[in-house]
Amino acid sequence: MTKRSAFSEWLLLTRQSAAILFTDKKNLILSLVFPVVAAVITVWIAGENMFVTFEGTKSACFVLVSAAIWGGLFNSIQVVVKERSIIKRNLTSGMYLRSYIASKAVVQLLLCLFQSVLLTCSFLGVHWRYGNDLPAEGVILPWALGEYFISLFVLTYAADAMGLFLSSLVRKPETANVMAPYILIVQLIFSGVLFTMEGAADALSYAMFSRWGMEALGSISDLNGLPLAIQATVPTVPHEADDMFLRTGEHLLTVWLVLGAFALVFLLLGNLFLHRVAKDSR
Numbered sequence: 474m475t476k477r478s479a480f481s482e483w484l485l486l487t488r489q490s491a492a493i494l495f496t497d498k499k500n501l502i503l504s505l506v507f508p509v510v511a512a513v514i515t516v517w518i519a520g521e522n523m524f525v526t527f528e529g530t531k532s533a534c535f536v537l538v539s540a541a542i543w544g545g546l547f548n549s550i551q552v553v554v555k556e557r558s559i560i561k562r563n564l565t566s567g568m569y570l571r572s573y574i575a576s577k578a579v580v581q582l583l584l585c586l587f588q589s590v591l592l593t594c595s596f597l598g599v600h601w602r603y604g605n606d607l608p609a610e611g612v613i614l615p616w617a618l619g620e621y622f623i624s625l626f627v628l629t630y631a632a633d634a635m636g637l638f639l640s641s642l643v644r645k646p647e648t649a650n651v652m653a654p655y656i657l658i659v660q661l662i663f664s665g666v667l668f669t670m671e672g673a674a675d676a677l678s679y680a681m682f683s684r685w686g687m688e689a690l691g692s693i694s695d696l697n698g699l700p701l702a703i704q705a706t707v708p709t710v711p712h713e714a715d716d717m718f719l720r721t722g723e724h725l726l727t728v729w730l731v732l733g734a735f736a737l738v739f740l741l742l743g744n745l746f747l748h749r750v751a752k753d754s755r
Contacts, residue, residue: 479569486576494580504548508588511540512595520599524606527699527712533599534690535666537592538683541625542660544588545632549581550649553640553747560747574637574744581633589626596621608695613722617693620725624689627732631682634739641743665717682735684717689728691718 494501515523515536522529553560560573596618599605608617639656643649661667663674664683678684696718703710 479572483572490576490580508591515595516598523599526702528702530694538686541629542632545629546636549633549636550653551646585629592625593622612725620693628686631732631735634736638739638743641747685728692720692725695720
C-alpha cells in the first residue's frame, strides 16, 4: 500500500478536524457565544468612557484582551489530548505528526477568525450605544477597525496555539482544564495593566502575549492622546506618555509580528512534544 504524502495527509486530517469541530456542536456554540458575551459586557460595563478617557479606554481594552486570551485557550486546550489514543494508533501506520498539528492549526485559525470578528464588533457597539467615535484613522491602515480586528486575531490565535501546545504536553483532559485558569491569571497579572511592572517582573511581562495585546489595542486607541478622567475637573494634572502605547506604524507592526511569532513557536513546540506519544507506554 502506497503511503500518503504529508500534504495529502494534511488535507485529509484538516477535513476530519473540521468535521469534528462542527460535530461537537456544544463546544462550537460556546466558542462562538463567548466572544458575543464578551463584546456585550465590554459595551455595557466599560463602553461608556471608551475613546473618551484614558482609564475608560484602557479598561475596555483589557476586557477584550482577557476575552481573546481565554477564548483562544478554551478553543484548543483539549483538542489534542482528547485524541491522544487515536494519535498513538495512527502513528503505528506512519502518520506524519507535522500534518496532524498543521491540520489542527488551520481549523483553529478559522475559528479564531470568526471569534475575532465578533470581538471586534464591540468597538462598533460602543459607537452605536454611546456615540463615542473610534480613532479617525488607523496607525497603519486607513481605518482603525481593521487594525483592531488584526490585533485581536493574532492575540486569540497566539493563545489558541499555546492551548494546542499544552494539549500536546499533558496526558489527561482534566489536567488541561486545571491548567487553563492559572495560565490566564499569570497572563493577566503580567499584562502591565493591573500592576506596575518593575525589574524582573517587567522583563517577564515581555514573555506574556497579554502585554503585547494591550500594546496593540492601546496604540490603536491612542491611549497616550486621551485625557485622564481627573483632567475634566483638574486640567493641570499631567498625563505622561507611556512607551507601551506608542502610536506608530513601526510599533504596531512589531507587536503583530511578536504575537505571530508566539503562535508559531507554540505550534512548533506542540509538534515537538507530540512525538513523545509514540514512546508513551500507557
